[in-house]
Amino acid sequence: MNTDKFEIIFKRYLKKLAKRYQLFHVLSSISREKYGERISGSIIYALLSSIAVNFFFQPGHVYASGATGLAQIVSALSIKYLNLVIPVSVTFYAVNIPLLIIAWYMIGRKFTVFTFITVTLSSLFIQVIPQMTLTPDPMMNAIFGGLVMGVGIGFALRNNVSSGGTDIVSLLIRKKTGRNVGRVSLIVNILIMTIAGMIFGWRYALYSMVTIFVSSQMTDAVFVKQKKMQAMIITSKPRRVIRMIHHKLHRGVTIINDAEGTYNHEHKAILIAIITRAEFNDFKYIMKKTDKNAFVSVADNVNIIGRFIEDD
Template sequence: MKKTRLYRRFRYFLHKFARNFKLLAVVKSISREKYDEKISASIVYGFLSAVAVNFFFQPGHVYSSGATGLAQILTALSRSIIGLALPVSVTFYLINVPLMILAWYQIGHKFTIFTFITVSMSSLFIQLLPEVTLTKDPIINALFGGVVMGMGIGYALKNNISSGGTDIVSLTIRKKTGRNVGNISLLVNGTIMVIAGLTFGWTYALYSMITIFVSSRVTDAVFTKQKRMQAMIITSKPDQVIDKIHHKLHRGATMISSVEGTYNHERKTILITVITRAEFNDFKFIMKKTDPQAFVSVAEDVHIIGRFVEEDR
């Protein structure tokens, strides 16, 4: 009897908590997406970022960009100020906690949940992987660390997830002002370089610049968010497909009705839409669920003349 009463009470408080923070609706909406790919991407990013930090950045006194670089800065300063070096995993998490609270209220719940998973995976792997000195050459550490980190960031972006940090600040400001906020990253990375120079010497600040440059180049090679793709869909379920394109991708489409195939002479509809590379995985999932029999042709790197809005998701 006691167990039943305790279970009912626990279930009541759990549902009350979930209802207050809208978690039930969020979890249900996530379950309808390809969340397994996003979680896998979070794990891959977490592992690669940990390898970059523990195998290259920390042993070579080279700073990364964004929140990871700020976490390294806080770790270095804690050692000199309080005489105790806080782990990079802890400082990285402390930086992201208030930012994730901001993202929950200003950007979106699904975005925040996947960001929380990604940040948690990164912090966990940074804590678990030992710090290994493969080489003391700071240039080699800067180059290889930048490559590994760039691969992780690129893979994360390819699966439309965020690693937190300055991404959250940038998306929040863009949502409020509508302005391009790329200079935020420049400001943060510039601050990291200055502190790196003051802490370890300006030579190491230059090595960190190499890391940031290589990381950005590798990220672009793995994934370019601004790449636009044109999809031509030949379907017998145009209304269902259009509804998903409108409400899931927030894209428009051009419809050509009553076309005829030359093989079996069935009546079909052609839909033409333009999406970004970041939306491609969601697009594939939508087509697989809505009309798996549709014929879809996708052209990459198309050029657009006219209005094309890039939304942050």
């Protein structure tokens, strides 16, 4: 079979496979996304998570959060009870497969494709990067491993890429309840650490809980997209401002007409909008373009009761 004929058959096979699993439409739509941001999020998370696992968690016998910690437990169990060495990279990949299937249907297909890339790169880096003992102190390993892992998770989520594992569960819960990712993940991971403590000893389980706490705090610190801000705008050009917020940020606006200032007695409108921290720079640009003389007050990290649409 010549090369050209083989290439034609191979392309036909790929098209049939893509059509069967509805991937062709997904990949076509992804081509319009900012590849650079998402791919960089995947690569940076994969690199940081592999450093956390191979430089801190494994040498310090500390269990990580989420799917990584579960993968460590499965790997340790295989050695302890089956006398069989299953690498963490393999168990990590196996744990994520069913969660990726759930994410495909319940979160989004573009989201899942990039998460699959992230999980694949993470497994590869964990396997390729050699283990290195920087310190034998389990507490130091717990703290610095949690810092590195938390930064990686937050950076991935900030670029609309999930690191897989319980982060998928956390995002599903956040869409329903609005709770912070790190806090939801903390609750889920405490259950995992309880299992680890019962099997391998409470000392290292407690160190692992330190890792989970540090990681969740770093995730919330880096992943600012989930933090809400309330903007109150006093403007003489309400229609123009509303139109730009609708068009550029896709956010709703509440308008209060016939507001009067007590100093100059000018009649203006008051606009109230809820945005995310990640949208704040775009919001400032919009205000400069639409009404640079408007008075704007922004309250940081407000609590929301009611429906607030999260971007996929």
